[in-house]
Structures are given as C-alpha cells and as structure tokens.
Amino acid sequence: MRLIKVEHTYKIYKNGTTAIADLSVSIDKGEFVFVIGPTGSGKSTFIKMLYREEKPTNGQVIVGGIDVAKLRNSKVYKLRRKLGVVFQDFKLLPKLTVYENVAFALETLGLPNSEIRPKVLKAIDSVGLKEKTRNLPNELSGGEQQRVAIARAIVNDPKLLICDEPTGNLDPETSKEIMNILEKINQESDTTIIMATHDKELVNKMKKRVLAFENGVLVSDTKKGSYKVHESTKDIKKKRS
Amino acid sequence: MKALRILRRSVRDSFKSIFRNLPLSMASIICITITLILVSLSLFLSYNVRQITKTLEHELTVVVYLKKDVTENQKKEIENDLKTMDNIDEYRIKSKEEFKSEMQKESEDLATAFESLEGDNPLLDSIIVKVKDVSDLKETAEKLRKYDFVQSAEYGEGMVENIIGIFDAISIGTAGIVIALVVVTSFLISNTIKITIFSRKTQIEIKRLVGASNVAIKLPFVFEGFILGIFGSILPILLSIYGYTILYNETHGYLFTRIITLVPPFPFVFIVSFILVAIGSIVGMIGSWLSVRKHLKI
Numbered sequence: 001m002r003l004i005k006v007e008h009t010y011k012i013y014k015n016g017t018t019a020i021a022d023l024s025v026s027i028d029k030g031e032f033v034f035v036i037g038p039t040g041s042g043k044s045t046f047i048k049m050l051y052r053e054e055k056p057t058n059g060q061v062i063v064g065g066i067d068v069a070k071l072r073n074s075k076v077y078k079l080r081r082k083l084g085v086v087f088q089d090f091k092l093l094p095k096l097t098v099y100e101n102v103a104f105a106l107e108t109l110g111l112p113n114s115e116i117r118p119k120v121l122k123a124i125d126s127v128g129l130k131e132k133t134r135n136l137p138n139e140l141s142g143g144e145q146q147r148v149a150i151a152r153a154i155v156n157d158p159k160l161l162i163c164d165e166p167t168g169n170l171d172p173e174t175s176k177e178i179m180n181i182l183e184k185i186n187q188e189s190d191t192t193i194i195m196a197t198h199d200k201e202l203v204n205k206m207k208k209r210v211l212a213f214e215n216g217v218l219v220s221d222t223k224k225g226s227y228k229v230h231e232s233t234k235d236i237k238k239k240r241s
Numbered sequence: 242m243k244a245l246r247i248l249r250r251s252v253r254d255s256f257k258s259i260f261r262n263l264p265l266s267m268a269s270i271i272c273i274t275i276t277l278i279l280v281s282l283s284l285f286l287s288y289n290v291r292q293i294t295k296t297l298e299h300e301l302t303v304v305v306y307l308k309k310d311v312t313e314n315q316k317k318e319i320e321n322d323l324k325t326m327d328n329i330d331e332y333r334i335k336s337k338e339e340f341k342s343e344m345q346k347e348s349e350d351l352a353t354a355f356e357s358l359e360g361d362n363p364l365l366d367s368i369i370v371k372v373k374d375v376s377d378l379k380e381t382a383e384k385l386r387k388y389d390f391v392q393s394a395e396y397g398e399g400m401v402e403n404i405i406g407i408f409d410a411i412s413i414g415t416a417g418i419v420i421a422l423v424v425v426t427s428f429l430i431s432n433t434i435k436i437t438i439f440s441r442k443t444q445i446e447i448k449r450l451v452g453a454s455n456v457a458i459k460l461p462f463v464f465e466g467f468i469l470g471i472f473g474s475i476l477p478i479l480l481s482i483y484g485y486t487i488l489y490n491e492t493h494g495y496l497f498t499r500i501i502t503l504v505p506p507f508p509f510v511f512i513v514s515f516i517l518v519a520i521g522s523i524v525g526m527i528g529s530w531l532s533v534r535k536h537l538k539i
Contacts, residue, residue, distance in 0.1 A: 080450060109452065110243035
C-alpha cells in the first residue's frame with residue numbers, strides 16, 4: 001500500500017537555488033528507506049517537504065493521502081499528527097521532563113490524562129528509558145535524548161516516522177542502539193521509516209532501500225542498497241538531455 | 242470536553258512557563274508595572290485637572306443687574322424665563338438690601354458710607370445666574386441683556402473667555418497625555434512579551450512539529466500574557482488605592498486652596514484600578530497573540 005507519492009516535484013528557493021529537480025518517487029507502507037547524499041544534495045529538502053517544513057514549488061507530494069503542496073499553513077497540524085519526526089539535535093523542550101516531553105505531543109491533541117499516561121509510559125518503555133521519566137533532557141546522554149525524541153515521535157502511533165540524521169550527533173555504539181530501536185519500531189508496528197543519513201557504515205549494514213541524492217536529483221533508488229559513490233549529477237543530466 | 246481539556250492545559254502550561262522562565266517573566270512584569278504606574282499617575286492627574294476646571298467653571302456666573310425702577314411683575318417675568326432656559330443651571334435673586342448688608346459687613350468704610358446716605362440704597366437688585374455650559378456664558382449674558390428692565394449682565398468678559406480657553410487646553414492636553422501613555426504602554430508591554438516569546442521560538446516550532454494546532458499553540462501564550470498583565474498591574478493598583486487615599490486624607494481633599502478640590506478616592510481609585518488591570522491584561526493577551534502568530538508562519 002502506497003504511503004508517499006512524489007511526482008515531478010521541484011523545490012526552487014527564492015534566491016534561485018534548485019534544491020530538488022524533477023523528483024518522482026513512491027514509498028509503501030512499512031518500508032524502511034535511507035535517504036543519502038552529500039551536504040547540499042537535496043536530501044534534507046526532500047525530508048522537509050514530507051512533513052511540510054518546506055513547500056514544493058511545483059509538482060505533487062502526497063503523504064498519507066494529504067497533498068502537502070496544497071496544505072494551508074493553519075492545517076499543517078493535520079499532516080503532522082499522522083507522522084513523527086526525529087532530528088539530529090533532538091529538539092526536546094529543555095524545561096520539561098522526559099515524561100512531559102513525550103506527553104505533550106498527546107496533550108496538544110486534547111486527549112484525557114487517563115489515555116495519555118499508558119501511551120506515554122509504553123513509548124518511553126519501548127525506547128528503554130523507563131527509569132528516567134522524571135529526568136530533564138540535560139540530565140541525559142545524547143543517545144538517551146535521542147531515544148526520548150523517538151518516544152515522542154512514536155507515542156501517537158504514526159504511520160510514518162521521519163528521521164533527519166538522527167545519529168549525526170552520536171558515537172557509533174549509540175548510533176547502533178538507535179538503529180536497533182528504529183528497526184524494532186519498523187518491524188513491530190509496521191511503521192514506515194524514512195531516514196536521512198551520512199553514516200555509510202549504518203546504511204551498508206542494514207541493507208534497506210536507499211534513495212541517493214546529488215545536486216537536487218535522485219540519482220539512484222535501490223532495494224537493499226548501500227552507500228555508493230554515484231555518478232556526478234552533471235553526467236546524469238547530460239544523459240537525460 | 243476536548244476543548245475544555247486543551248483550555249485547562251493551556252492555563253496550567255502558562256503558569257508553568259511563567260515560573261520556568263522566571264527571569265524573563267519578572268522582566269515583563271517589572272516593565273508592565275513601571276508603565277502602568279505612569280498610566281495611573283496620568284489618570285489621576287488628568288481626572289483631577291478636569292475636576293478642578295469643572296469646579297472653577299462652576300464658579301463662573303453671570304450677574305444680572307436690574308434697573309432701579311424694576312417692578313415685581315418684571316422680576317417674576319425674568320425668573321419664569323430663567324426657569325425655561327436650557328443652559329441655566331441655577332440662579333439666585335439678590336436684593337439690593339442683601340447686597341448692602343453684605344457690603345457693610347465686608348468693610349467698615351463702606352458701612353460708614355451707607356450710614357451717610359441716611360437709609361437711601363443706591364445699589365441695584367440683581368440675579369446671580371450659573372450656567373450649565375460655560376462656553377455659552379456670553380450668549381446667555383447677551384440674552385439677558387435684551388430685557389428692558391435689565392441694566393446690565395456681566396460675566397467678566399475677556400478674562401472668562403481666556404480662562405475657558407485655558408481650561409479646554411488643559412483638558413485636551415491631559416487627555417492627550419493619557420492616550421499617549423496608554424499607546425506607549427501597549428507598545429512596551431507587547432514588545433516585552435514579544436521578547437519573552439522570541440526566546441521560546443524553538444518551543445513553538447516543536448509544538449508545531451508534534452501536531453499542535455495553531456490555536457493550541459497560541460492559547461498558553463495568550464494566557465501567559467494575560468497573567469503577566471495581571472501580575473504587572475498589582476503594584477500599580479495598590480499604589481493607586483493606598484497612595485491616592487493617603488494623599489486625599491492628608492490634604493483633606495484640597496490642594497493649596499479650597500478652590501482646588503481633589504476627586505474623592507472612592508469609587509475613583511477602583512475605576513483607575515480597573516482601567517490598569519484591563520490595560521495590562523488585554524495588551525498582554527493581544528501582544529502574545531500577535532507575537533506567536535508571527536512564529537507560526539512558514
């Protein structure tokens with residue numbers, strides 16, 4: 001079942017930079033997809049378009065049945081409630097405890113406390129932080145903070161989990177732990193995971209679908225792929241023309 | 242139920258946020274306090290100046306001198322007309338005998354002079370007229386001059402017009418100061434809140450990321466602005482109530498002279514307090530709403 005459909009999409013910034021050029025790709029429910037590419041390749045823009053942090057200039061981006069390009073600013077929350085987002089810098093609220101950080105995603109939906117509590121505890125438990133519910137983010141290690149961010153992202157049982165370089169700030173051992181958690185989420189709850197990363201080792205080891213970007217162009221889309229050095233975009237553009 | 246829960250959580254979060262961001266909250270409260278004290282002072286000043294000008298204006302009268310040969314019927318005629326005239330607040334007939342005894346009391350020289358007249362009274366009967374609107378003083382005097390049996394109607398021409406002009410200028414000036422201060426206060430309060438909110442840009446961003454609707458994001462900030470406004474108005478209100486009451490009691494309600502009377506403190510101080518709390522809280526709410534809105538645009 002198709003969850004994401006991107007068709008002939010362009011993202012051109014006001015200064016004229018083309019971040020994404022003629023992108024067409026689709027992702028099914030339950031897939032685990034790596035998005036790779038060097039800095040400035042367009043992978044982050046692609047990821048940001050999926051949760052409507054960026055609006056496509058042209059083309060269609062449909063996520064869970066919602067046309068992101070046509071989504072009004074005041075209705076963005078409708079899309080965001082269907083997905084979870086994890087960032088490299090965790091984006092936790094520093095003055096809220098682990099429990100509060102995870103709970104407030106549900107509180108904003110207006111759920112009753114009786115419903116929030118078991119969901120939050122389950123999410124925290126699933127990332128192995130049961131003992132740290134009352135800690136503040138600055139009392140946790142980087143890996144633990146990222147796990148809180150994952151718990152917050154999955155607490156609402158999203159169909160899609162978007163991870164923007166979630167291991168970028170972590171050491172290899174902690175990165176492995178995070179990847180194990182993400183894989184568990186993917187397998188146990190059939191959540192689609194799209195993860196942008198620079199980590200070659202991780203990508204090569206996991207053998208998942210890989211979307212490779214260069215200069216705003218999707219240069220390869222491989223099932224059970226690896227982190228390869230691709231042809232330069234110039235050559236591809238030449239071939240296309 | 243859902244809306245109520247969001248509302249309840251917004252109030253809870255706004256209190257939490259105030260205490261968790263205490264230094265910035267205190268800065269906002271102090272800023273609101275200082276500006277509201279200024280507004281309070283200007284309100285007291287302006288209202289009292291208006292009161293004083295009103296009192297002084299009330300003292301302005303038209304004195305109508307009736308001719309020596311005026312008959313009782315003519316006196317009744319002008320009295321009846323005064324009763325029907327729109328601009329007349331009150332009037333009092335002062336007979337020449339009353340006038341004479343007043344003058345005798347006032348000065349011994351005059352008393353001696355009256356004695357030398359051997360019972361003859363050269364003074365005229367008069368009517369002292371107070372008007373509702375002093376700007377029509379001249380017009381009223383002119384109307385009264387038209388009677389055949391009226392010798393003259395005087396109201397201190399020239400000087401009175403000058404005084405009225407000055408009073409009007411003072412009234413407009415103080416009202417202008419109040420309005421200007423309210424505008425400046427609104428600007429200052431909303432700017433302070435803007436800074437408070439700017440420091441929590443990330444918080445707004447994260448809330449949006451986890452799927453909070455714009456209203457759900459704005460509400461805690463709006464409550465926070467409201468609460469900061471209320472907290473900021475506490476000291477100005479206490480100063481207004483106690484400060485003004487003490488000033489009034491110490492001066493017995495008069496400033497320098499009995500003509501300059503102060504407005505009695507009750508319910509005046511409560512009206513001022515209400516205005517202060519309204520400015521603080523409403524500006525706080527609107528300031529927050531607008532500031533958050535800015536961060537919700539992508």
